[in-house]
């Protein structure tokens with residue numbers, strides 16, 4: 017739409033600015049254009065073309081049309097800025113890599129870095145907890161999709177009762193993928209290959225179209241599902257334990273009074289623990305996230321002197337774990353402000369409470385004195401042992417202007433893209449060399465270890481199950 021409008025506007029500007037000689041040349045070219053015909057009947061004759069041309073050559077009409085198109089274009093851009101939610105989806109190679117000297121593509125670089133880098137003494141690769149699999153809006157009633165999460169293929173569908181179900185994607189009969197061509201019948205999923213039909217809630221096979229009897233053992237692995245805050249989560253526990261915590265409900269999202277202003281998605285090549293550990297790594301804030309956002313996300317340049325070097329982001333932060341029964345929650349209280357030549361700029365302070373709920377969910381609650389309350393939902397989904405999908409969604413109170421919500425999201429994901437360059441290329445250090453001021457990192461590691469259990473999969477085992 018925007019491209020068409022721009023093209024039309026450019027065409028009219030050319031026409032409006034063209035002098036008579038140029039307009040005559042254009043008219044000559046038009047006369048020579050092949051005219052459309054249908055079964056031998058001329059649909060448009062040259063007189064019609066000439067009349068139309070003369071009509072559009074009228075200066076007043078050109079000007080009016082130009083202004084109308086310009087207004088449409090401006091209105092569309094305003095709509096995008098003020099109303100339409102922001103949507104940013106980055107592939108793995110889009111951010112966080114420095115190209116090799118041999119001019120290979122960033123995609124090759126990303127693959128090379130992943131293959132060559134030292135991984136370090138990694139903790140288990142999949143902690144126990146809730147993981148976002150998709151958004152509520154991604155699944156209509158009767159719709160089924162396949163997702164890869166925790167190294168597994170999972171078929172997720174919304175039954176006719178509106179409830180979301182998830183089962184292992186591969187059919188136990190002959191291995192067809194239920195999410196590719198499977199059909200939702202009532203609250204069951206029917207395999208596209210021979211029609212075996214499995215119940216969504218317990219995975220039991222309820223129908224084999226060509227068999228007299230359905231064997232007792234015919235069933236598929238069901239996953240525990242939760243739908244909250246317009247997101248769909250699955251529960252993973254290496255010891256098969258039931259959920260021992262729930263993601264917190266955000267009232268404004270659940271009751272429908274808040275609006276979503278944007279979504280971003282990034283792929284990260286790192287161990288899942290590296291990302292939340294950032295919250296307790298207070299020292300990196302000023303060095304990595306201090307340079308003004310205009311300085312970009314490529315760490316080779318962010319700290320280089322430039323015209324905007326005098327402007328910096330200032331941070332003060334404190335991380336702590338909550339006591340039982342909320343021991344699965346870690347809280348980062350963060351204050352952000354801007355500084356010019358080291359002096360704090362009034363009115364730029366934003367206080368954020370980031371609640372890390374379990375190993376993969378962060379709710380960043382912000383409250384601005386003018387624009388009201390909102391929340392950024394950050395979700396980490398381990399696709400494979402060292403491949404994460406990170407998503408952000410920003411929601412705001414009804415009186416929060418959309419562009420403010422989008423500005424929060426833009427600021428957040430740009431700052432995260434700086435971390436990405438570290439995460440994608442680093443080694444996990446199990447015994448880091450810390451100074452006293454880094455003590456929160458140790459506390460965070462002890463806190464995070466509660467999400468691992470005896471049978472939590474290690475890198476090699478999880479990787480081997482993928483290499484077939």
Ligand code: FES
Pocket residue numbers: 187188189190191192207208209210211212
């Ligand atoms: S493979 Fe699914 S019914 Fe045969």
Ligand SMILES: [Fe+2]
Pocket residue numbers: 294300304305431435
């Ligand atoms: Fe960071």
